[in-house]
Amino acid sequence: MKVRKAVIPAAGFGTRFLPATKAQPKEMLNVVDKPLIQYSVEEAVGSGIEHIAVIISRGKSALMDHFDQSPELEYFLEKKNKLDLLEQVKEISGLAEFCYIRQQQALGLGHAILMAESFIAGEPFAVLLPDDIFDCPVPCTKQLIDVYQEYASSVVVLGRVDKEGTKKYGIIKPKQMTETTFQVLDLVEKPGPEKAFSDLGLIGRYVFTPEIFDAIRRTPPDHRGEVQITDAIKLLLEEQSVYGHLFEGTRYDCGDKLTFLQASLALALKREEFQRPLKDFLKTLE
Numbered sequence: 353m354k355v356r357k358a359v360i361p362a363a364g365f366g367t368r369f370l371p372a373t374k375a376q377p378k379e380m381l382n383v384v385d386k387p388l389i390q391y392s393v394e395e396a397v398g399s400g401i402e403h404i405a406v407i408i409s410r411g412k413s414a415l416m417d418h419f420d421q422s423p424e425l426e427y428f429l430e431k432k433n434k435l436d437l438l439e440q441v442k443e444i445s446g447l448a449e450f451c452y453i454r455q456q457q458a459l460g461l462g463h464a465i466l467m468a469e470s471f472i473a474g475e476p477f478a479v480l481l482p483d484d485i486f487d488c489p490v491p492c493t494k495q496l497i498d499v500y501q502e503y504a505s506s507v508v509v510l511g512r513v514d515k516e517g518t519k520k521y522g523i524i525k526p527k528q529m530t531e532t533t534f535q536v537l538d539l540v541e542k543p544g545p546e547k548a549f550s551d552l553g554l555i556g557r558y559v560f561t562p563e564i565f566d567a568i569r570r571t572p573p574d575h576r577g578e579v580q581i582t583d584a585i586k587l588l589l590e591e592q593s594v595y596g597h598l599f600e601g602t603r604y605d606c607g608d609k610l611t612f613l614q615a616s617l618a619l620a621l622k623r624e625e626f627q628r629p630l631k632d633f634l635k636t637l638e
């Protein structure tokens with residue numbers, strides 16, 4: 353079955369970015385010249401996704417405005433003959449069909465995904481965590497969809513993580529199938545270096561069969577009272593195989609202040625108009 357729908361969880365408080373996120377969603381923080389979430393939306397669309405549910409919470413209306421039409425702005429740009437900008441602005445609202453679902457309480461990533469059950473309506477679907485920007489020859493979600501099509505099973509994206517990474521990411525116990533595909537035998541959320549099965553971490557992209565929703569419903573909350581998607585995948589494993597895909601490309605983690613700055617700089621340096629002046633500027637700082 354074609355993967356046409358995606359869920360983008362964006363309901364968190366963004367506490368790691370305070371004070372920047374006191375009155376503005378983390379997902380709207382600017383990376384080079386567009387908000388963080390737009391990278392995930394463009395990746396989804398580039399992967400064949402047509403319908404996107406964004407899971408939001410109070411204070412996130414800027415997200416809805418960003419992907420909506422903006423008649424006043426469009427009228428203004430047209431009148432001023434700023435046609436390039438007009439085109440860009442119009443493109444954003446036409447990217448996909450958007451649906452916004454409120455998660456009333458911060459009860460974890462698994463719970464946030466469960467909010468989209470009726471929107472997904474029994475289809476396979478992708479999940480993109482907007483903290484991560486993937487710059488890949490084939491969009492990362494598309495790479496997962498290709499593996500999903502081959503194995504007709506849920507697929508998680510994998511990246512090699514260091515010791516510190518085992519405290520930040522879900523970690524899998526792998527059985528290698530091909531150079532880049534692993535069967536997931538077991539997995540655990542943020543185990544730390546002692547309990548980690550491997551150095552293969554879940555880094556923010558998933559394709560799920562709809563059976564994940566039952567698994568989420570059966571997942572008990574963790575010690576913080578949150579339902580983790582990693583724990584739900586562990587329950588899904590009792591009924592279905594799950595695969596992991598070591599993606600091809602570069603991932604930029606925008607999840608905390610330092611990595612966000614590094615990602616912004618790296619992505620800006622890839623842009624022709626910024627590269628030379630930015631490099632010159634950086635030299636003056638040394």
Ligand code: G1P
Nearest residue numbers: 461481520521522554555556582
């Ligand atoms: C979440 C998931 C974790 C995953 C990570 C990827 O954690 O629970 O399994 O490895 O995203 O970024 P969070 O970053 O929300 O704490």
